[in-house]
Amino acid sequence: MRQTSSILSTWLIIILFFVLLFTLYNQQNKKYDDKGKDASIPTQLHPIVEEHKNKLVKEAENIGIELIITETIRSYDEQNALYEQGRTTEGNIVTHAQGGESYHNYGLAIDYALSDQDGNLIWDLNYDGNGNGDSDWFEVADIAKDLGFEWGGDWEKFQDYPHLQMTFGLSIRDLQNGLRPKTEQGVEEVDN
Ligand SMILES: [Zn+2]
Numbered sequence: 700m701r702q703t704s705s706i707l708s709t710w711l712i713i714i715l716f717f718v719l720l721f722t723l724y725n726q727q728n729k730k731y732d733d734k735g736k737d738a739s740i741p742t743q744l745h746p747i748v749e750e751h752k753n754k755l756v757k758e759a760e761n762i763g764i765e766l767i768i769t770e771t772i773r774s775y776d777e778q779n780a781l782y783e784q785g786r787t788t789e790g791n792i793v794t795h796a797q798g799g800e801s802y803h804n805y806g807l808a809i810d811y812a813l814s815d816q817d818g819n820l821i822w823d824l825n826y827d828g829n830g831n832g833d834s835d836w837f838e839v840a841d842i843a844k845d846l847g848f849e850w851g852g853d854w855e856k857f858q859d860y861p862h863l864q865m866t867f868g869l870s871i872r873d874l875q876n877g878l879r880p881k882t883e884q885g886v887e888e889v890d891n
Pocket of ligand 1: 809862
């Protein structure tokens, strides 16, 4: 009987040890912090998104595409005003997200457009300014995806062609609950 209980407690210690190890490992690899319900709302782009935005502009430039970033972080108020567009105010509906429901509100999304040589904005998906036979817009989307962005043009329900976001595995619900991506972490990039 005494032997059985000592074997049991040995096992218990071993199991507890692995649970502890697993917890520590998870803590280290967690890509987000839980800031709780009262978490502050970011006021600028997440540094990793900022860095990859700049890379995107540079890489597009390298293949003769001039890119304009038309939107970065958007406050809740700005988001709500945008939501009203096409509903209670003039214009077309451009978003289905209200304040707090867009990755823009957390500094995790950007929008882009193209520019011609005179600096005029171009929203034409077929525009081929660098003359290589491919749509500049889609070329930019491909570069962005290689950099780890999710592209709104790939969405099934509501295609948002100018939109790029990095979610870090967090849903809007997670962000509303105060989870925030860590400011330093490895973003998976596709090498090519
Ligand atoms: Zn957007």
